[in-house]
Each structure stands twice: as structure tokens, then as C-alpha cells.
Amino acid sequence: MPCPFEWKTTAPRIIIVAAWLKRFGLVLALVIIVAALGVAKPGYLEFGNVVIVARQISINAILAVGVTFVLLTGGVDLSLGSLVALTAVITAMFAHPGAYPLIVPLFLGIAASMACGACNGVVITFGRVPPFITTLGMMTIARGLAYVISGGRPTADLSPAMKRIAGDLAGIPIPVLILAGVALATWVILARTRIGRHIYAVGGNENAAHAAGINVRRVKMFAYVLCGALSGLAGIVLVARVESGQPDAGLGYELDAIAAAVIGGTSLSGGVGGVGGTVLGALLIGVISNGLDLLNVPYYYQQIIKGMIIIGAVWLDRRNATRI
Amino acid sequence: MKTSLPSIVLLLCLAAGCGKPSDPEKTAGSKPLVIGVSLMNMANEYIVNLNDTMTAEAKKAGVQLIVNDARRSAENQVRHIETFVAQKVDAIILNPCEVDASSPAVDKALAAGIPIVNVNSETQSKPTAFVGSHDEESARLAMEYIAGRLKGKGQIVIMHGYMGQAAQLKRDRGARDVLGKYPGLRVLAEQTAEWDRAKAVSLMENWLQTHGDAISAVFAQNDEMAMGALLAIERAKKKDQIIVVGVDAIGDALQAVKDGRLDATIFQDAAGQGAMAVELAVKLARKEAVKPETYIPFQLVTKDNVDKFLKPASR
Numbered sequence A: 001m002p003c004p005f006e007w008k009t010t011a012p013r014i015i016i017v018a019a020w021l022k023r024f025g026l027v028l029a030l031v032i033i034v035a036a037l038g039v040a041k042p043g044y045l046e047f048g049n050v051v052i053v054a055r056q057i058s059i060n061a062i063l064a065v066g067v068t069f070v071l072l073t074g075g076v077d078l079s080l081g082s083l084v085a086l087t088a089v090i091t092a093m094f095a096h097p098g099a100y101p102l103i104v105p106l107f108l109g110i111a112a113s114m115a116c117g118a119c120n121g122v123v124i125t126f127g128r129v130p131p132f133i134t135t136l137g138m139m140t141i142a143r144g145l146a147y148v149i150s151g152g153r154p155t156a157d158l159s160p161a162m163k164r165i166a167g168d169l170a171g172i173p174i175p176v177l178i179l180a181g182v183a184l185a186t187w188v189i190l191a192r193t194r195i196g197r198h199i200y201a202v203g204g205n206e207n208a209a210h211a212a213g214i215n216v217r218r219v220k221m222f223a224y225v226l227c228g229a230l231s232g233l234a235g236i237v238l239v240a241r242v243e244s245g246q247p248d249a250g251l252g253y254e255l256d257a258i259a260a261a262v263i264g265g266t267s268l269s270g271g272v273g274g275v276g277g278t279v280l281g282a283l284l285i286g287v288i289s290n291g292l293d294l295l296n297v298p299y300y301y302q303q304i305i306k307g308m309i310i311i312g313a314v315w316l317d318r319r320n321a322t323r324i
Numbered sequence B: 001m002k003t004s005l006p007s008i009v010l011l012l013c014l015a016a017g018c019g020k021p022s023d024p025e026k027t028a029g030s031k032p033l034v035i036g037v038s039l040m041n042m043a044n045e046y047i048v049n050l051n052d053t054m055t056a057e058a059k060k061a062g063v064q065l066i067v068n069d070a071r072r073s074a075e076n077q078v079r080h081i082e083t084f085v086a087q088k089v090d091a092i093i094l095n096p097c098e099v100d101a102s103s104p105a106v107d108k109a110l111a112a113g114i115p116i117v118n119v120n121s122e123t124q125s126k127p128t129a130f131v132g133s134h135d136e137e138s139a140r141l142a143m144e145y146i147a148g149r150l151k152g153k154g155q156i157v158i159m160h161g162y163m164g165q166a167a168q169l170k171r172d173r174g175a176r177d178v179l180g181k182y183p184g185l186r187v188l189a190e191q192t193a194e195w196d197r198a199k200a201v202s203l204m205e206n207w208l209q210t211h212g213d214a215i216s217a218v219f220a221q222n223d224e225m226a227m228g229a230l231l232a233i234e235r236a237k238k239k240d241q242i243i244v245v246g247v248d249a250i251g252d253a254l255q256a257v258k259d260g261r262l263d264a265t266i267f268q269d270a271a272g273q274g275a276m277a278v279e280l281a282v283k284l285a286r287k288e289a290v291k292p293e294t295y296i297p298f299q300l301v302t303k304d305n306v307d308k309f310l311k312p313a314s315r
Helices: A013-040 A047-072 A080-093 A103-125 A131-150 A160-164 A174-192 A194-204 A206-211 A216-242 A253-263 A275-294 A299-323 B007-016 B045-061 B074-087 B103-111 B135-149 B166-181 B197-214 B223-235 B251-258 B270-285 B306-313
Strands: B034-039 B064-069 B091-094 B116-119 B129-132 B154-160 B185-192 B217-220 B243-245 B265-267 B293-295 B299-301
Touching: A013 A275, A013 A299, A047 A080, A047 A174, A047 A194, A047 A216, A047 A253, A047 A275, A047 B197, A080 A103, A080 A131, A080 A216, A080 A253, A103 A131, A103 A216, A160 A216, A174 A194, A174 A216, A174 A275, A194 A206, A194 A216, A206 A216, A216 B197, A216 B223, A253 A275, A253 A299, A275 A299, A275 B197, B034 B045, B034 B074, B034 B270, B045 B064, B045 B270, B064 B074, B074 B091, B074 B103, B091 B103, B091 B270, B103 B116, B116 B270, B129 B270, B135 B166, B135 B217, B135 B243, B135 B265, B135 B299, B154 B166, B154 B197, B154 B223, B166 B185, B185 B197, B197 B223, B217 B223, B223 B243, B223 B251, B251 B265, B251 B306, B299 B306
Parallel strands: B034 B064, B034 B091, B091 B116, B116 B129, B129 B293, B154 B185, B154 B217, B217 B243
Antiparallel strands: B265 B299
């Protein structure tokens, strides 16, 4: 790809700009939105507000990274909102002050969601049930389990160590550090490991991947288990943030997560996308919500503006990508 | 008074072991009154409390209740009433699922000449009597409390429930009634947090960022959102400057009021509504006149009186 700032190149300028847009369209959209908000609302670009936005996107971004893996294999996971609730309820139950060391509620919470993710994977790969149906079923099963385990009531009274997960470390919110760790680790998996390459191969063309000797079932299992584990992690962050484990938590989170991934360039039909774009997508959604709240835009208009900005950002991103 | 009851009701009475009146003084020489009850949803804690008090009240009055759970379906509710009509019960208590869809239930009871009492929520069709609480009043009480604490002068932010829902609209109307009385109270910002605690935390963070120290009080239309706002304010170390008030008196909120974190919440009186519904149904079954509408007041809960409410809620 030509460097955008080498104006002496023989290619017409428009194509150079377009090529640059192809790579950075979403970043550009984000910059435009942030600049507009900065002008409209002095104080928007303060460090304090940047930290707030980062904190607010962390849960959705962790979920979106998880679902990116599933989308890359050509699947989908609708159960992650319910997995958040299941983990939240289990974690809160074992996190009362003086009950168990912090590792116990964290381990049990994530283990529950991973187990559900593994069930998704088994039914999809061995049972050959479409991912949409399997994870739709798991969505209600996990929600039901959350209600049964909690008796329908929220669980409060959490240990200080548990609440601390929503706190700061050296001025940076711990949820943001968790997100950074997750993003880095998953980026390495996708870009630098064999399983990462296999995920793209399976999503790109499942039959070809199989013919090339890739264990397609193993790859898909990996994606659903990882998505389950990250849903659990997001559930833990949520518990700390609202200081209670609620069986009705995470309603509709799956749509926000899938939206972030798709806005970030991950294809719903698999094989295309990545962690970087997904985090940017989550950031875009978070920046818009935060900005509209700060400007005190009435709710009904917020809905309209949000939709238009999201379509506009992706349009800016994709229009040039397809033409060249 | 009905002279004979169909055999199915008699069988039910015998099976339930309450064929004999438990209060011989009131029902001397006659069979006990039978009241059919259709409840919206027994999975809801509030409705469970309503049912408990109605059952206790019926026992005291020596009448028999047949309680059915509609599980949120207005269609089930209509079917319940049809069965009650066939059973020729003496009166019906309806806790409607929906304003419009539960209306046929009321019509069918009235057409059969059986008095019907609506409890807690309304239907389009007018029942013989209604027992409930003005949702507007809950917000009015909350806002009056805020106005009192601020001495009529200050800047408020308001968290709404799902926009367009009956509870959101009514609570909004109630809050506005009070705001109109105090020109010194200014609404700095208002927004929905969809009754949700996590959304309320984010919204409050954003508000604290823009309005900073200008906010003197938060009115949240339910306790979940009030608790979310409270967490964000506590984390910003601004609780000493900002009053937070919610509505519903959920267990968590009552505990927070007791701990001196949440300033106030509003209690809706399930026991009062349930007892009044049974009382009216019994009177109507005996052909006595009753007021067409009875409103049970909401109660403001603050640190001073929270102990009274805390016990039944934290089972």
C-alpha cells in the first residue's frame, strides 16, 4: 500500500487517499466524532473523561473480542449476555466478605461460562446444530440457570477485594487493564499462532480447511470456549462495577458485542476481521454514548443519532475498501 | 347471599379442609363466601407479598380464596374469570396483567353479575371497585423529600425508566407536579437508564463529568438506578454533596438507607392493598356499598423509619 504522505507518487491523489481510508477509515471516523464532540463540549477531551469512556467500554469490548473469534469461524454466539448473568450470580454468591479467597468466586464464575461455551461448541461441532439455534438455546438455558441459582433475587454484600476489581491501579481503571491484557493476548493468538491462522482458514472456507488437514472441530471448540471464558470475565467486571450479582444482568449485551465486532470490520460470514478493529468498534459505540450523554441530547434523538453515526462510520470504512 | 354453590366449589372446599367456617360469628348458619383471585405473576416478589396478605386477610374474615396465577398472560386471566363465573363465586379479585388485554376479564365478570375488584393496576374496563396506589404519588413524595432537603433551591438530575412505559410516564408526571411548585429547583439533565443498575452507573459517571459539582440531587425512577447512581457518586467521592432518592424499596435500597448511603426510597404497600382488596370483595359479596376507588398511600422511607420496612423485605 502506498504511503499516504508521498505526494510525488504517480497515482492520482484520490486513490491514495482512498487507499489510506481503506486502512484507517474507522480511525478517521472516530477522530472526526471526537473532534466534533471536543468542539461542541469543552472538557470532552479531558483526561478524566477519556478514563470514563475507557472504563465504560471495557465490558462490551471484552465480550466483543470473544465473539470476534466465533464470528471469524463463521459462527455466532447469542448466549453471551446470559453467560454474563450466570457468571455474575455465581461469582457474587461466593464473594461475600470473609467467605472464600477471591480466586474461588473468580474461578467458579469463569468456569461456569467456559462450560456453557464448551456445550455450545460440542452441540455445534458434533451435533451439527446451527450456531444460531444452539446459542439461542443456551441463551435461555443460562438465563434460567442464573434465575434458579439466585432464586430470582440479586446478591449483594460483596467483599472489598471483589469490589476492588472495579477500582483503579496507578490511576488506570482495572477493567481497562483487563481489557488491554485480553486484547493483547487475543491479538497474539490470532496473528502469531497456528490456531489463529486456522481460525481464519476455517471461517474463510471450511471445506478447504478440512481438506488441508485442519481439525475444524477443534478450531471451532476453541472459539466457543474462549468466547465463554471472556463472557465470564466480563461478568466478573460487571459484578464489581454494580457491586451485586443480578440474574437479569447482561440483557441484550450479545447484540452490542456483535455490533462492535462488525463495526470493527469483522465479517458475519467469517474469515475476515480481527481484535484491533473490534476494540475500535467498541470504542466508537462508547464514545457516541458518552458524548450524547454529555451533550444532554434527549433520549429519542440519541437513538436516531447513534444509528446514523454507526452507519456513517462503517460506510466511510467500507465504501473505499470495496472499490479498490 | 347465594343459597347454593356448585358442587365443584364444595369439593374444593372439602379438599382444602376449609368447608367449615373458621369464624362462626360472621358466617353463622351459612356457607363461607368464595372469592376467586387471578394474580398477574407469582414470580414477582411484590405480587407474592400481595398474595400473602390476601390469604391472611381471607382467613381472618372466614372467606375462601381460590388463587390462580396468570403468569403474565392476559389470556390466562380471561380464562380464570370464565372459570370463576362457571363456579358462581361470590366475588372476584383481579390483579390485571395489562390495561387493555385484561379488560375482557372485567367485562365477563360484570356481565355475569359478579362483583370484581381490581388490585394494584388498572384495566380499560371499569371494575366494581379499584384498590391501588397512584404511581404519580411515589415520585411526588420523592421529589418533595428532595425539595425539603434542598430547601427548595438546587439542581437536580433525573433518571427515567424505559421511556413510554406506564410507570415511567406516571412517575415523570408526579415529579413534574412538584418541580412546578418550586421554581428554585432546576432540572440539569434527564435521561433514561432503562431501570438498569449498570446503565445507571455509566450515566451518572457521564453526568458527574459534565456537571461536576453543580448537581445537588438525583431522582431515580426506581431503586436499581438509584443504587447505580449512588455507586458512581461514591466512587467520585461526592456523596456528601449529592442527595440520592429512588422508588420501590427493594431489599438492597432499604439496606443502603439503613447504612446511611441512600437518602430515601418510596415504599409501595402490598399488605395495605391486599387487605383492602379482600375487605372490599367481602363487602361487595354481601351486597354492601363500597367506594369505587380506594388509594393506599405510598410511604417515604428514610433512615428514621427504615427498620419498620427492612424486616419483611430481607427474608
